[in-house]
Amino acid sequence: MDIPALELQIKTLPNQPGVYQYFDKEGTIIYVGKAKNLKKRVSSYFTKTHDSGKTRVLVKKIAKIKHIVVDTETDALLLENNLIKKHKPRYNVMLKDDKSYPWICIKNERFPRVFSTRRVIKGGGDYYGPYTSVKTVHTLLELIRGLYSLRTCNYQLSEEKIEAGKFKVCLEYHLGNCKGACEGLETELEYNENIKAIKQILKGNFKDSLHQFKRQMRGFAEHMQFEEAQKMKEKIEVLENYQAKSTIVNPKISNVDVFSIVSDESYGYINFLQLSYGSIIRSHTLELKKRLDESDKELLELGITEIRQRFHSNSKEIYVPFKVYLGENIKVTVPKLGDKKHILDLSVRNAKYFRMERFKQIKIVDPDRHTNRIMAQMKADLRLNDEPRHIECFDNSNIQGTHPVAACVVFKNGKPSKKDYRHFNIKTVEGPDDFASMEEVVYRRYKRMMEEGRSLPQLIIIDGGKGQLSSALKSLEALNIRGKIAIIGIAKRLEELFYPNDPIPLYLDKKSETLKIIQQLRNEAHRFGIEHHRNKRSKSALSTEMETINGVGEKTVVELLKHFKSAKRVARAKLDELEEVVGRSRAEKVYNYYNNK
Structure with missing residues (x-):
């Protein structure tokens, strides 16, 4: 894989916790790592200057990246260790101490011991873990030792040595923590039955053990031994917490x-x-x-x-x-x-x-394929006969019934085509009437396009519900092009899509790309319409008083407001200050107007 392709992989990594794997050009896995944020962590390898020579060598050898997304950092930590254990990547040995997490070992020996360790020795026994919490390990071992009597000595308990009487029971036997296997007081069969049960606990089968802990907790509480009952409760909580969060290493799901x-x-x-x-x-x-x-x-x-x-x-x-x-x-x-x-x-x-x-x-790398996919998806989602390569969206803007305007925005191949955007000042409608305004602008838009011989869109989107959609349909019928263009309305509240002559709206998946493009169109039309409406109101406000002064036009008003920042300051300005901006003649007219008032 060449460098641009590798950079492309890095750019598109998710900002999620997970595990990343580096491969060399032969396809061999050379490093496994965990990350709270995959994109940031992997990018850091290629953007930072590394002090370690080993890290620089690793980065040079990376030819391909794979990753697995998980829910939490704890899951990433456990999964990382599993993959290291499975693949034994070369650079994990040099760049990371993979023995830093505790394991529980059942020793490969006669009358096996059960203990915690940070060293994994091949053939040394059965290892369970790694665990992200030492507290969990200690609780598990306490649970096991509380339920089963196990030896803690390191004697080599061969059959011959036991028969020869080489060993004597220790204090652990007298305390009841061991049954004296060293003197032949416990058979190997009995001991191994306990080991089988312990392996089930370590694989996640806590049901019987938790039940016994809860019974012990209730027994302590009944006998007013509240400190002991609290200890049992803490053990239960730790084990239940461990069991609930162990998703990646889940012993119930095997092979x-x-x-x-x-x-x-x-x-x-x-x-x-x-x-x-x-x-x-x-x-x-x-x-x-x-x-x-x-x-x-x-x-x-x-x-x-x-x-x-x-x-x-x-x-x-x-x-x-x-x-x-x-x-x-x-x-x-x-x-x-x-x-x-x-x-x-x-x-x-x-x-x-x-x-x-x-x-x-x-x-x-292939924008055409991306566009083709989006268009095919929109065609299917919206039940269209043709791909909507050219879409137009209409929105009305009349705040408090003043200066009614409308906006038409245009998307081509799923992207805004801003040079084709159009504003409309409502000409034939008196007062705030959204339905009549929509009918007017749709008629004007497509009548002009037809007169100019321009190609019509494949899809029209009306920002509004059934009323606005019906008004737009009237204009298409008047122009005799209703059957030539697909048209839908989008209601703001629940993102409902309305089709002509269909009372039941269509609801798209909230995360679908089709709905996102429709929302983008609607929002762009709203923004563009509001911008035009604001400009009209501003212009109207400017012209209200100063433009009534005889001999003062729009250009003079704009120059004065640019300089003085407000109409109040213009009214209070001295004659020579006004003269510096607009000249003697117009300055006198403005000055005399405000002072005579």
Whole structure:
């Protein structure tokens, strides 16, 4: 990937928390990092001067960037560690200490010990974590030790040594914290049953343990042991808090593929999250170009098959937003609530962000494709026969019934064409009558365009409800062009779109690009109309008194107001001050007028 393409990727990153991955030109992942704001963090690598030589080398080797959007910084922290653990990127070893977060280890030995550590040793045992809070680790260990009797000594408890009587029970045995496995007082089978239960706790199955804690808390409270009850309550709160926020490392979701789809008129975007042992280990988004107006179901089935083959996935269960058929051997789950739905929503968010970034990139490097997509989308959303390449929007402005004016703004290919904007002073309507004013300006606008042989728009938007729309239709009928131009009205309150002869309005998705363009047109027409109205009122105000002075015109009034800033100051000015601005003759007329008053 060349440098401009890399810069394009950086420009279109989202301002969201997440994890970023750097790849070299061979496609090897070389660095994984977390960010509170992906765009700011990744941009900083390329805009700052780095003191570390290792960082400068890393930046030179970056050829491609991938990212995964998550909900919180904590999720980003956990996901970062999972990806580092999975991929072991070269530069994470040099640039980041990935052992700085605590883990819980179940030692790989006879009568395993359970303890916290910051060092992960391959083959040393089963590791759970990393955890972002040391308090959570301590609470988990206290929970485990409160429920199960485990050894804490570091003896090598081989069968031969125990039979030979090499060890003696320690104080922990006499305190009831250990059952004396070192003297053969506890069998390996009994001990390992406890270890199995502990592994379930560490995987997130807190149900039985929390129930026991709550029972203990109630028991302490009943016996008036409120300090002990408070300690139990704090442990319960910490564990429930940990369980609720553990989205990325969720032990309930194991060895599952998650797929979601976001689509538009031309493309489908399928996001894939691969989960192994409760952790996201891969994220990928596939872009599919539609050929025959395929449905989301068809695209998703095709995309799932392609992605699973590409990444050699053998998961027996997948999460999807709706039912798809992938054969008898794959369990298809459509989550509705809870953590499963949350992880599916996370996949949807990543698909949406990928789509947004592609739109931003296309807008920069291929504006024609971006325009074509927008036009096709508007045609479909608004149920038009033709793409609205040329749109005109009308708005009336008559504040307190004075100086009625109207504005017409023009968008071509989805963008303002300001040279084509037009103001209208209402000529045939007396008083504030929005309906009659709309009828007049629409008639005048298109009568002139037809006389001049100019091409008519594909779409007219009327800022107003059914009344203004009906008035505009009268003018199109009078000009015999009603069937040639699509026309709709937009009501301000609920963003309702009205069509001729249809009493039921159309409601577009509040986030749709079509509605955003219509709102932009409406707002631009309103701004342009108000600006003209304000200018008319200002001009009228200026001409009210000073222009009644015999021999003083608009130009003189403007010059005086520019210099003196207000009519009051003009009235109080001395003759020589006035003369400096407008000359002797006109100065005398103004001076005499105000002084004679």
